[in-house]
Amino acid sequence: MQFDLLIKGGRVIDPASGLDAPRDIAVADGRIAAIEAAIDSETAGDVVDASGCIVTPGLVDLHSHVYWGGTSLGVDADRLAAKSGTTTFIDAGSAGAGNFLGFRRHVIERSKVRILAYVNISFAGIFGFAETVSVGECSDLRLCEPRETVAAVREHAAVVVGVKVRSGKHAGGTSGIAPVDLALEAADRAGLPLMAHIDE
Numbered sequence: 001m002q003f004d005l006l007i008k009g010g011r012v013i014d015p016a017s018g019l020d021a022p023r024d025i026a027v028a029d030g031r032i033a034a035i036e037a038a039i040d041s042e043t044a045g046d047v048v049d050a051s052g053c054i055v056t057p058g059l060v061d062l063h064s065h066v067y068w069g070g071t072s073l074g075v076d077a078d079r080l081a082a083k084s085g086t087t088t089f090i091d092a093g094s095a096g097a098g099n100f101l102g103f104r105r106h107v108i109e110r111s112k113v114r115i116l117a118y119v120n121i122s123f124a125g126i127f128g129f130a131e132t133v134s135v136g137e138c139s140d141l142r143l144c145e146p147r148e149t150v151a152a153v154r155e156h157a158a159v160v161v162g163v164k165v166r167s168g169k170h171a172g173g174t175s176g177i178a179p180v181d182l183a184l185e186a187a188d189r190a191g192l193p194l195m196a197h198i199d200e
Helices: 077-084 100-108 146-155 178-190
Strands: 003-014 019-028 031-036 044-049 059-064 086-096 114-120 160-167 194-198
Touching: 003 031, 059 077, 077 086, 086 100, 086 146, 086 160, 086 194, 100 114, 100 146, 114 146, 146 160, 146 178, 160 178, 178 194
Parallel strands: 003 044, 059 086, 086 114, 114 160, 160 194
Antiparallel strands: 003 019, 019 031
């Protein structure tokens, strides 16, 4: 046997190579070893019949909230990953400078799946987003401090991909466009992208 695992008969979709066809995939030592129209089952220790299934490289969720236990809208990334084929979650600003360390230590570093994150311009991140409690994190501009955000971005650079802001009637109350301006300032100073969620 030359392969540890053989995934047979699935529809392989690989956007990077332009492949979208029925293929067999062989795995050896934790890596893809062969992708062919047909690979003999006798060459693998374990064979999985993927007929009727899509086989694809791990998916990246570009907008998630995975600060599970730290914010009311957070989901458990590891549980979700196993069901969705997601190998990387990009958290869209669940945590701000004031609680990013907790998010990193208690969720990101303990997770089996890869998590990268945007740091929320709000020092407290998204803290009051539930059916019965709705407090916009940018409604009090004292919470939106670019210096603190940039410091958090730099401290956690290994897992941070940008700055996040939620602005509008629900997230910002009467703050108008000011939270976006402050977040853009932080993103520019950090040299990273800004993700903006604009509500009413």
